[in-house]
Amino acid sequence: MLLGGALAAIASSPLKSFGRKGRRKPPAYGDPAPGTPQAFRDLIEQHKFTHELGTDSGTGISPDTGVPPLVSSDQSFSVFTKPEHVMHAKSSSSLSPLPGVDNAKDFDDRDVYHGIAPEYDVGGDHKNARGESLFPAGSWPEEKHVEMRVVDHVTEIIKGVATPCFAYLVGNQPSFPGPTYLVEAGEALVVRTINDLHDVEISTHQHGGCLPSHADGYPDFWCLPGKVRDYFYPNVVHRELLSDGSEGGQFDESYWQSTMWYHDHSMDITGFTVAQGLAGYYLQVDSLERGLMESGVLPNIFENEYGIHDIPLAIQDTRLNEDGSIHYDFLDHAGRLGDIFMVNGKASPRLTVQPRKYRFRILNGSNARVYMLRLSDRSSFLQIGKDSYLLPSAFGLDEVMMTSGERADLIVDFSKYSEGEEIYLENWMEQTDGRGPDGVGRKAQQQLIKFVVEGSAQGNISVADGTKLRPHVGVLASGIPIAGEFEWKTDRKNGAWTINGELFNPLRSDVAPVLGTAQRWFVENKSGGWWHPMHTHLTGSEINKRPRGDDLPSVKERERFDAVGPHKVDMISLANNTRREINVRLQTFDGPFVLHCHTVEHEDMRMMAVMDVRTPGTDRHDMDGEEHIPSEISGMPEDFHADGYFEHFGDVGRLIGRGVGFDHLK
Numbered sequence: 325m326l327l328g329g330a331l332a333a334i335a336s337s338p339l340k341s342f343g344r345k346g347r348r349k350p351p352a353y354g355d356p357a358p359g360t361p362q363a364f365r366d367l368i369e370q371h372k373f374t375h376e377l378g379t380d381s382g383t384g385i386s387p388d389t390g391v392p393p394l395v396s397s398d399q400s401f402s403v404f405t406k407p408e409h410v411m412h413a414k415s416s417s418s419l420s421p422l423p424g425v426d427n428a429k430d431f432d433d434r435d436v437y438h439g440i441a442p443e444y445d446v447g448g449d450h451k452n453a454r455g456e457s458l459f460p461a462g463s464w465p466e467e468k469h470v471e472m473r474v475v476d477h478v479t480e481i482i483k484g485v486a487t488p489c490f491a492y493l494v495g496n497q498p499s500f501p502g503p504t505y506l507v508e509a510g511e512a513l514v515v516r517t518i519n520d521l522h523d524v525e526i527s528t529h530q531h532g533g534c535l536p537s538h539a540d541g542y543p544d545f546w547c548l549p550g551k552v553r554d555y556f557y558p559n560v561v562h563r564e565l566l567s568d569g570s571e572g573g574q575f576d577e578s579y580w581q582s583t584m585w586y587h588d589h590s591m592d593i594t595g596f597t598v599a600q601g602l603a604g605y606y607l608q609v610d611s612l613e614r615g616l617m618e619s620g621v622l623p624n625i626f627e628n629e630y631g632i633h634d635i636p637l638a639i640q641d642t643r644l645n646e647d648g649s650i651h652y653d654f655l656d657h658a659g660r661l662g663d664i665f666m667v668n669g670k671a672s673p674r675l676t677v678q679p680r681k682y683r684f685r686i687l688n689g690s691n692a693r694v695y696m697l698r699l700s701d702r703s704s705f706l707q708i709g710k711d712s713y714l715l716p717s718a719f720g721l722d723e724v725m726m727t728s729g730e731r732a733d734l735i736v737d738f739s740k741y742s743e744g745e746e747i748y749l750e751n752w753m754e755q756t757d758g759r760g761p762d763g764v765g766r767k768a769q770q771q772l773i774k775f776v777v778e779g780s781a782q783g784n785i786s787v788a789d790g791t792k793l794r795p796h797v798g799v800l801a802s803g804i805p806i807a808g809e810f811e812w813k814t815d816r817k818n819g820a821w822t823i824n825g826e827l828f829n830p831l832r833s834d835v836a837p838v839l840g841t842a843q844r845w846f847v848e849n850k851s852g853g854w855w856h857p858m859h860t861h862l863t864g865s866e867i868n869k870r871p872r873g874d875d876l877p878s879v880k881e882r883e884r885f886d887a888v889g890p891h892k893v894d895m896i897s898l899a900n901n902t903r904r905e906i907n908v909r910l911q912t913f914d915g916p917f918v919l920h921c922h923t924v925e926h927e928d929m930r931m932m933a934v935m936d937v938r939t940p941g942t943d944r945h946d947m948d949g950e951e952h953i954p955s956e957i958s959g960m961p962e963d964f965h966a967d968g969y970f971e972h973f974g975d976v977g978r979l980i981g982r983g984v985g986f987d988h989l990k
Contacts, residue, residue, distance in 0.1 A: 359663045360644045360651075364482055368664065371483040373674040373774040377667070378631055388479050390668045391631045392504040392604055392638075395470060395494050419469045422446065423514045423554045431961050438546075438553035438959035440514070441536035443913065450512065450558055452571060453839055453914040453939045458560050459510060460574055467512040470494060470505075474547075474602065475520045481664065482671050485648045489601040490521060500669045501638050501689070502586070502604025506625065509580055509610035513557040519547045525590050526597065530606055531729065531859070532584035532712030532894050534561050536913050538959055540861055543591035543918065543932070544830045545958045553959055559608060562863070562911040565804050570840060571911060578797035578892065579864060580610040581712035583636075583685045583731050591830065595660055595691050595924040596652050601669070603689050605636045612794060613714060621787050622708075623683050633682050633785075635675070637749075639726075639772060640666045640689040657819070657929045659692025659758020665751070667773045674774040679739045680781035683708075686734060688726040692758040692923045694855065698723045699736070700748035700771070706789060709733025710884065711894040713864060714794040718787055719887035725753070725880045727857035727897045729922035735787055741777040749773045758923060760855030760899065761876070796890050799842050799866045799907040806907075807841035813848045814856045814898065814921065814931060821851070821921065821931030832949035833916065833936035840940075843908050849898035856926065857897045861917040862937065864892040865906040875899035895922065914939045916947060916957075 377390040424446040426434040443451050443458070448467065450458045477491035479500040492502035507513055519526050525548050529541025538545065539555040547553040561579035563571035584606040588597035609617070609625065617624040623634040641662035643651040652660070664671050688695055699705065704722045709715055711731050724732045741747065754768035755761045762768075800806070815822050826834060837843055845865075849856050855877075868890040871878040877897035884891075896904055920932035936947050945954055952962050 361646050364485060364644055364648070364664075367482050367484060368671050372672045373771075375483060375670050375673040377635075377670070377673050377675045377773075388500050388669055390670045390673055392501050392636060392668065393494075393497065393499055394630050395503045395505045419471065419514070419516055423469070423516070423556070427956070431955075435552065436516070436554050437548070437551040439538075439956075440554035441538035441556040442956045443536045443538075443558075444514075444554075444556045450556075452912045453937075454570060456571060458558050458912070460563070465508070465511050467514070468507075469514045469516065471516045471518070473518045473520050474526055476522075477601070479601070479669060481642065481644070481666060481669060485644070487644065487648050487650060489650060490524075490597060491601050492604055499604070500601045502602065504605040504607060504630070504636060505586070506607045506609070506630065507557075507559050508614075509559060509561075509575075509608055511559050513559060515555040515557060516552060517547050517555055518552050519549050521549055523549055524593070524597065525549065526588050526602065527590045528555060528586055528602075529589035529861070530555075530557060530584060530586045532581050532864070533557065533559075533606070534579070534862065534912055537915055537917060537957055540917060541589035542830070542916060542958070543589060543594075543828075545960060546590060560912070562909055565840060565842075565909060565911060567804065568840075576797060577610070577612060578795060580612065580794070581608050581864075582613055582709055582714050583607060583687075583733055584712045585638075585687055585689075585731070587689075592928050595928050596654065598689070598924060599642065599652050599660060599691060600650055603638070605638070605685070605687070607636075607685075616787075616793065620785055621791060622785055633680070633783075634685070635682065636668070636685045636687065637773065638666075638668050638687045638689045639695060639751075640669075641693050642666060656758075657821075657925050659923045659925045660690075661693055661755065661758060662690075665770055665772050672771070672773070674776055676778050677738050677775050678779050678781045679741060679777055680784045681735055681737045681739070681787070683785075684734045684736060685709075686724075686726070686732045688728055688730050690728055691925060692728055693755055694728075694753050694761040695726045695751045696723055696753035696761075696764050697726065697732070697772075698750050698752055700750055703740075703747075705737070706735035706787065707732060707884070708735055708787060708791075708793055710891065711864075713892045713894075715884075715891055716796045716888045717793055718789060718791045719884070720789045721883070721887075723752070725876060725897075727855065727877070727895065727922070728924065729857055729859055730895045730897070735785075736775075738775065738777050739781065739784075743777060743779075745777045747775045747777070749775070758925060759853055764876075796892070798868060798890060799909050804842045804909075806844045808837060809844045809846070810835055810837075811846045811848065812858075812919070812933065813850050814858075815851050816854070821926045821929050823919075823931060823933040826933070827930040828918075828920075828932040828934075829949050830916075830934065831947060831951065831953065832934060833947035834933040836915075836936045836938050836947075837910050838940055839914050839937050840911055841909075843910060845906050845908060846903060847896055847898065847906065848903040849900055851900070853900045854926075855897070855899055855923070856921040856931070857895055857923060858919065859895055859922045860908065860919040860935075862913065862915075862935075863908050863910060864894050865896060865908055866890060866892055868907055869905055871904065873899075873902055875902050878902060910935075910937050913937070914942075916953065
């Protein structure tokens with residue numbers, strides 16, 4: 325039995341509506357416990373800011389150090405001189421069987437049950453949706469392979485407290501959060517994923533990547549318990565778009581990503597699996613960013629700088645049960661909020677820094693919480709990246725707002741501080757439920773991590789306010805016209821979440837744009853006071869107009885736009901009654917792909933839509949809401965859902981009339 329299917333009916337309790345006036349917390353649908361037990365809160369206070377990121381906790385419960393270990397093909401990497409935490413992508417002949425050789429077999433005869441994307445070519449000439457080579461002629465680098473297991477694990481969020489969780493395992497050491505992948509642009513990677521969890525299906529999404537649908541983490545393109553799926557990550561971006569919609573010439577340099585991440589994306593249970601630990605960083609470096617590193621503008625991640633001066637900081641909130649396990653309420657659709665704040669899986673850690681500049685790749689990995697991040701002394705810092713992309717130039721600011729799934733690539737300069745000085749990264753955003761934040765103020769002030777300045781600076785970097793980074797090339801710069809306009813409206817219906825009035829159905833196309841076109845989208849939030857951070861798979865979105873409005877997301881984005889001009893993002897944050905215009909290019913791979921709210925409980929409760937990008941002149945299946953997606957695209961047996969998603973579990977009677985489920989159940 326799949327966990328998502330078994331929970332579908334349970335998760336159908338209607339939401340309550342809470343207005344701004346006289347606002348109160350939503351009811352505790354499942355566990356009425358007020359929060360993390362006081363004994364654990366006392367332990368947090370006792371050990372507050374004592375765990376040094378990059379070191380073992382010393383208790384023997386978990387070897388997690390608080391800096392995700394690195395997965396790389398470069399043998400020179402080390403992470404805090406702990407070689408057991410350095411894991412490497414292997415040569416292209418390391419997996420057995422080789423990727424792709426099982427695809428022609430019947431499912432029951434496969435070692436790699438879910439196969440690999442049809443765009444993958446066993447001979448190495450991988451194709452895009454039009455059958456064209458993914459790479460410009462002669463530029464294929466060596467392909468790399470990694471085996472990654474998804475396992476049960478025990479971590480230590482609070483010192484001395486054993487917390488069962490899920491973890492990604494590469495090599496011999498599980499990691500909470502997952503290990504960091506580092507790839508060079510165009511370095512094709514196959515991640516053979518083995519699901520060792522009991523009765524929990526997974527679907528890994530590389531957030532920000534340009535990927536085949538089979539490998540994108542489509543919600544029901546599962547890797548079932550005990551099964552294997554090869555995820556093909558070509559690590560490419562769109563090539564130049566020609567007037568006939570084909571891709572020619574070189575890669576469009578403005579699309580190269582920098583700070584991506586990956587996380588589980590399984591239908592109905594993404595909130596649960598991410599809360600349990602299934603998330604990690606995925607870093608990509610192209611020739612432009614490598615040049616910035618080699619010239620000393622940014623820390624050189626190819627010279628042992630990962631975890632030293634270039635450090636990922638994943639911020640999450642969580643809550644523990646009395647036995648130390650991670651609390652999750654499947655009946656709370658509003659958005660999960662915790663009362664323990666973690667950085668890289670540790671409650672209230674510290675980091676010793678030198679008096680120099682550091683690059684912090686910050687991820688809001690929380691399910692629903694919105695952060696306003698400041699330094700405790702209100703010093704300014706630089707922002708050099710938003711979401712997956714470097715910005716056109718660095719700019720200074722003294723606070724950054726982050727909704728779920730967003731990344732902020734920041735430069736903090738500790739050179740002005742004296743030996744032993746302590747500075748905190750703090751959250752100043754008050755929030756009491758998943759509806760959205762209540763506002764910025766001292767009442768919400770929460771210290772997340774303590775920086776302690778010690779020693780002398782070992783080198784430095786030159787990035788400063790105004791430093792040029794990645795030039796922006798507009799979606800329409802090549803003269804490609806807008807081929808279509810589309811409206812996406814978020815709303816609520818019978819206690820579930822909708823886009824354009826529809827509940828998510830993975831078998832139904834909500835829009836079918838033509839491959840190789842530019843689109844103008846209008847995204848509007850009409851859901852009665854709720855915030856929705858929206859994410860589109862396959863491609864980035866271009867912010868090409870100065871946002872209007874006095875809502876906080878518009879104000880913050882306007883400040884960034886005024887500083888750097890048009891730029892690319894992969895998250896659009898919508899406060900209530902806001903409307904945004906974006907441009908997108910739909911290239912390289914055809915669908916299906918999804919766009920959704922990244923408050924993951926909203927996503928699980930059906931605030932997700934399907935865009936079935938279609939290649940002209942091809943005979944494609946019709947996503948009519950009933951016909952199953954072909955196995956070569958989904959990696960799933962076509963008779964797997966022969967009895968329907970819910971019927972097999974007897975849930976239909978409980979769902980009818982509740983507004984939860986698929987199109988015919990509304």
